[in-house]
Amino acid sequence: MIKFRNLGVCSQLCKICDTIGFKKATRIQALTIPYALKGYDIIGYAQTGSGKTLAFLIPIIQNILINKQIFSALIILPSRELAFQIAAQGELLGGLFGIKFAILTGGIDYSIQATILKGKPNLIVSTPGRLVEHLGSSFCFPLVNQFCFVIDEADKILQIDFDKEFNLILSKLPKNRKTFLYSATKTIKLSQPKIIWLKNPIRITVNPNCKLVKNLSQNYCFMPHIYKEAYLVYLCNEFYENSIITFVETQRCAEKLALLLKFLGFKASCIHGGISQLRRLKILETFKNEKNRILIATDLASRGIDIPNTDLVVNFDIPLYAKVYIHRVGRTARAGRSGRTISLVTQYDIRSFQKIEKIIGYISKSYSYNFGSLLNIQKIVTREKEKCFRILKNSKNILK
16 A cells, blocks of 8 residues: 555645544555646546545645645535535545635525635535536636536436536636546446546546455345335344444335334434435434434435445345445445445346346345244234334324
8 A cells, every 4th residue: 555645645634644544545546646636637436435535635635735825626526415524524634724615515505605605715515506506696616727626426427417507517617627537437428538528537447347345245135025124124133233224215215114113122214315404414423423323315325425334234125227236335345344235135126136246246145044033023023014104104204
């Protein structure tokens, strides 16, 4: 492993990195930081948990330190939670030097954000939709000699969902800029030989062919669809002392499972797009602090969210696409730690799960369980499930 000072990182930032526990550069950092400091455009691919955030934050903050009056940066990303997380990491690195950050996301008062922008922050972290709202009013990017534009989770941002917002943002950016694109998975747009708004980018791949980290143990449980909740409760009981994230497809399913687990005595919470922003942040903080051991989440939480102590990821619903699976299981086995994922595969999921395994190049092992214990849990879940689901149906605020 290479130390940051050998990559051209200034002594002040090396000391900060060392203090907060980043003593050596990861592979994606070692390969991209020297090019970023020299002003190249970069397209970087690396597994989830490989340190992509520091790979672009360190060069940005170093350039702000050197050219404080003439350097500004914009980081756009697909989710609000990721925006707060990256801003927090940026403040750890640059807060002592007086570097000013602005976070622009929905769910937070627009007028407060507008006031922060008037203070001319050095670095803006934003979701596309809220940034477009500010660009539609009085805000415009500063006319500076140097500007850095970062797209994190670039595969998601460049999807058709964000096309309109992204093209507007691109038209408002300073022409003289350098651009960093980072992603764990590739898309057709990212794989194009030439992206017209990039200037001869350096392409660096640490994650060829969607390979997952070696310290991730992958298992599956095959069961009839009707017993999925019982199998989930069994796993929660087996891994009671561990932190567990369970991914589901819908908000309603997240609420049902969280309520069922609470009925059965587990410390569980759920997070999805229907919950207010401040509450979502509070739920994530509670999970990070291990006050709640179980988090039921939609794919809102599958990208970029860094919770280092997550021991197990459960795929309650099997995703349709391999890249969604990659992002989900990337919530564990991060930064060199070991982790486990268990997928609940029913008779309806076999083909989807086999396609995912073919793409990631790994055949999961069957998870062995105690059949007697499972039968006992199945009886309890069957009895309690209908009761708590009736309560959920009659009360919209049962999880508040």
